[in-house]
Structure formats: structure tokens, C-alpha cells
């Protein structure tokens with residue numbers, strides 16, 4: 001469906017749980033965030049009903065995210081349900097990769113097309129420090145598995161944090177020479193847990209790009225990678241993979257925004273940064289029809305803002321793991 005600013009809204013990101021098995025320093029406090037009671041979190045059937053209604057008004061791409069989506073019990077069933085909807089042509093996953101290796105074949109069989117991993121360091125000690133508990137080898141094994149199963153394009157999301165992983169950007173870039181992997185540097189956003197800490201540790205994509213160009217020479221800009229998100233891609237000469245940038249802060253990409261978000265407790269959010277939400281949980285539980293759900297989704301699209309106003313600060317009660325990134 002086309003919104004009020006002539007953008008085609010065809011992408012729905014679903015946070016299937018606010019729980020997580022890691023505690024990344026920019027996302028959650030060490031003790032985790034206050035969890036939504038299970039009864040308030042949508043069931044897999046309810047998520048699938050929303051997908052069906054959304055597909056009637058033009059949603060074609062679904063991303064399953066969280067919290068950590070793979071800690072949700074029976075999550076494979078949701079992929080199965082979504083893949084029965086023939087209007088949906090892309091089902092993807094954003095995961096920290098801890099549990100992916102064991103589940104990969106089942107997820108692929110259930111309809112998963114591709115996967116984005118979050119991995120902020122290639123050094124096991126630094127990785128543990130950033131995630132407060134993660135084991136690098138678990139994630140690395142999962143990435144290998146995704147490549148083996150040809151879940152292409154396989155992407156790595158690297159949140160750039162000054163003083164933590166800024167000495168590793170060239171190592172991430174080198175990875176793309178050898179492996180068909182798409183590394184994306186994400187600008188740290190002052191959301192939830194990391195606000196205002198993020199402001200002091202922020203690195204602009206331009207600085208990373210400049211550093212890589214000094215080290216490796218000019219990067220090729222004529223690069224296209226399958227995806228629905230806002231990354232801009234480059235590559236090193238003769239490389240198998242690419243290097244992308246998600247410039248959420250330094251150069252927002254709202255003019256081309258194509259997405260809606262559904263929180264784990266059934267609230268439809270037209271914009272990552274906007275506080276406004278549209279309740280789907282109540283109608284879902286009161287027996288709303290597919291058409292009635294589609295009407296609410298249409299209303300949310302009509303209320304999608306032209307761009308974010310992050311400069312006003314983050315005054316929302318929600319954190320990234322509830323919204324799904």
C-alpha cells in the first residue's frame with residue numbers, strides 16, 4: 001500500500017518475543033529488561049493472522065526479530081504458517097546466532113529464505129564483553145551453517161561502538177574478501193538502554209568508510225544486495241561479499257521507508273522512533289475478521305510519519321528488544 005508520502009509499505013518486521021539469551025551493552029541492562037507477561041504476548045497463530053491481513057494490503061516481506069526470536073518456543077511453526085501465504089515472497093530472520101546452527105535446517109525447510117546475524121566483534125573476548133555472556137564460536141558455527149545451507153544473502157550486522165570494536169572494522173572488511181558475506185556497519189542509536197551513553201560512543205558511517213578507503217583504496221559503489229532494509233552497499237576489489245552502512249543517525253533514510261513494526265505484545269508501530277502504536281492484540285482476541293485487521297493496519301500506514309524526530313530525544317518507554325530493531 002502507498003502511504004501519504006508516496007512510499008510503498010511492503011515490509012513488516014515482527015518482534016516475536018522481548019526475551020533474549022544475551023545482554024548486549026547497547027541494548028539491555030545486565031539484568032535484562034522487564035519482561036512482558038506471557039499472556040500479553042501474541043501467540044504464533046495471532047502473528048500469522050496479522051501477516052495474512054497485512055498481505056491483503058500489500059505486505060510482501062516479513063522479518064522475524066525480537067528480543068532473540070529463536071528463544072521463542074516452537075518458532076519454526078511460525079515460519080511454516082507464514083510460508084503458506086503465497087502473497088509473501090521473502091521471509092527473513094534477524095538473530096544473534098547463538099541457537100541458529102541447531103535450528104537452521106528446520107527453519108529453512110519451514111520457509112526461511114535468508115538470515116541476518118548480529119555480530120559486533122570477531123574476537124571471542126570482546127564478543128563476550130559486548131554481549132556480557134555470548135560465546136563467539138556458537139555464532140560463528142551458525143554463520144557457517146547459513147552459508148552451507150545457501151541462505152543467501154547472509155548478512156552480518158555490526159553496531160559500531162567507539163572504544164569497543166572500532167579497531168576491528170578492517171578485519172570485518174577483510175572477511176568479505178574470502179567469504180560471500182555482507183557486513184553492515186550500523187550507527188549506534190540512542191534508544192532505550194544506551195541513551196545517553198550512545199551519544200558519546202557514536203561513530204558515523206562516513207568515518208568508517210573513510211578509514212576503510214584509506215586502508216584498502218576506493219571501494220566499488222556499484223553494488224546491489226537483495227534486501228528490504230536501508231543499507232547502502234560497497235565492496236572491496238575482487239571480493240566475494242560486500243560492505244554496507246546503515247546510517248540511521250547521520251543520514252536518515254526515511255524518504256524511502258517501506259516498513260511497519262509489530263511488537264511482541266501486538267502493537268503495530270508505524271515508525272521505529274515514533275511513540276504512536278495501533279493496538280492489534282485486543283481486536284485479535286475479540287475475534288476481529290481478517291478485513292477488520294487489515295483496516296487497522298491501513299490506519300497505521302496512514303499515520304506513518306514522513307521522517308523521524310530523533311533529535312527530540314528518546315522519551316519512549318519501549319526498548320529496542322521490544323520493538324525488534
Ligand SMILES: Nc1nc2c(ncn2[C@@H]2O[C@H](COP(=O)(O)OP(=O)(O)OP(=O)(O)O)[C@@H](O)[C@H]2O)c(=O)[nH]1
Nearest residue numbers: 094116157186226227228229230231246248272325
Ligand atoms: N532508523 C531505522 N533503522 C532501521 C530501520 N530498519 C532497520 N534499521 C536498523 O538496521 C538494523 C538491521 O536491520 P535488520 O534487522 O538486519 O534488517 P534490514 O536491514 O531491514 O534487512 P534487509 O532486508 O536484509 O536489508 C536494525 O537493527 C536497525 O538498527 C528503520 O526503519 N529505521
Ligand SMILES: C[S@@+](CC[C@H](N)C(=O)[O-])C[C@H]1O[C@@H](n2cnc3c(N)ncnc32)[C@H](O)[C@@H]1O
Nearest residue numbers: 027066067068094095096118157188189320325
Ligand atoms: C534488537 S536486535 C533483535 C534481534 C536479535 N536479538 C539480534 O540481536 O540480531 C536487532 C538489531 O538491533 C540492533 N540494535 C540493538 N540496539 C541498537 C542500538 N541502540 N543502536 C543500533 N542498533 C541496535 C542489534 O545489533 C541487532 O542487529
Ligand code: SF4
Nearest residue numbers: 020022024027067096
Ligand atoms: S541486540 Fe539482540 S542479542 Fe543483543 S541484547 Fe538486544 S535483543 Fe539480545
Ligand code: SF4
Nearest residue numbers: 253254257271272308
Ligand atoms: S525512522 Fe521511521 S520513518 Fe525513518 S526509516 Fe525508520 S521507521 Fe521509517
